[in-house]
Amino acid sequence: MDMKSRVLIVGGTGYVGKRIVKASIALGHPTYILFRPEVVSDIDKVQMLLSFKQLGAKLLEASLDDHQKLVDAVKQVDVVISAIGGGVVDHHILDQLKLVEAIKEAGNIKRFLPSEFGMDPDVMVHALHPGNSIFIDKRKVRRAIEARNIPYTYVSANMLAGFFAGGLGQLLDKAPMMPAQDKVLIYGDGNVKGIYLDEDDVGIYIVKSIDDPRTLNKTMFMRPPKNILSQNEVVEIWERLSGLKLKKIYMSEDQLLNMEGESYLEKMKRGHLYQIFIRGDLYNFEIGPNATEASELYPEVKYTTMDSYMKRYV
Template identity: 30%
Template structure:
């Protein structure tokens, strides 16, 4: 049965894949788009045009506009948020929780919790971790069935950079290897996240709980990832080993520079993944794994995702996949 879904972040790195997945299931989609996104460049403009051609109801507005969110939530069955993990963007979702709580129609919320399950961070220093956990409390308090989705690493960010966050394509001559390079980390393509979450959106088994996407073929060490790229291209990369102590020193230096917050967040995530092993397939007892729940849905293997960068390491083929 067709449902109506409010999608936040529809023009972003993952949101466009949710548009495709929701439409493929026959759902109606209302997309909340910031006014700044309408003039954010040709790629976003193209995505907006495609959405409108598909019949998506594009609404211009901000998460800060509670009245607008209340009106939108009153007319939808579910809400999906794909906002990025900047702390201020994550915190802005609190208004979504309020809007959902006031809606008689909303029966599922999927807030932006993508990435490593923040409950696993423990003493690991990841800037947005506390904010993600606070948002979990806000959505639980809303009283609406919520599904928290944990993806570990998105392939466009982790596979395409060979685990060196911040790069938009594989390095040409040298790659940083963090620690011993032997810690496994799970990644997933954004279109597979969208397909699996859309499948779970109105599945009662995923209501009121945490779910993870840990494709069994996508659990690779950084050394395996680099070697897979070398085998594909026939080129060898020089390894630059970054010890845990050296990475910690880098994090400390970045923490002292307010202008370096994006790089600080990336360095912290690199440590959580490649040193602490928080994305190595572990999950808390309350977590449901979606590739197990929906074995009929195929997914892109991390090694195959590298094919999008084959043209001399060009990100052009992968630009729409991150």
């Protein structure tokens, strides 16, 4: 039997990172978690790290600014997965360039997965300012990986269900993470298709890809067929499960793009909502020859449908 790759996860206490850690352990990989020195002051993260340690993970303390410690950590494993924060709120994507340099110097890594897990940045060259800044930085990391001939897999996990299904896409203003009980904001006509993923499924697909030659130096898109849904269809699932009938308030493209008096963060959010729910940038293109699709590669993964996912809120 082939030995499982040793996996180093950077950002293992984050929203996606902790799912990757759990999947790596569950799938039998020797699992290492890199944590920053300042994490020891955060009791919740310390407790999470200790719970992973009890499951068999090895904890490695190192700062991304300490090059030698980073190199030493990388030399202990075969695969590096980064889950460094890359959202509109917690954006540290370019910190990965330090990780790229450590991987290059170590010289032993057979696969690197940078932190992406949303829309494919190479598809999003047309993204609106200021939301395009995230995609620009992710492309810089990709090009650095390729320039240094580091073997890679890029991952596009589309919409994480906790944010986009649980809150029915209500990501403006205070962004509720629970389904509405009375009214819901619909972007455009609500019929543009998006792709929703259970976060635990994302972790499983990611870890399954790391030893797979079919994903080497390719982008792996996650497009489970039953989770290719419009915003209207997700709202309908919630209405059917809850027995509620929500009032629909429609926001046109012009209204979404021309709201006044908003913060930089809100402008970023609006740009992403436009790309997803009006342009349809998650599903308006064909997967190219240098890419693969996770649910086709791993049909044994019984992914969570949004019908099943939404039952937790009833």
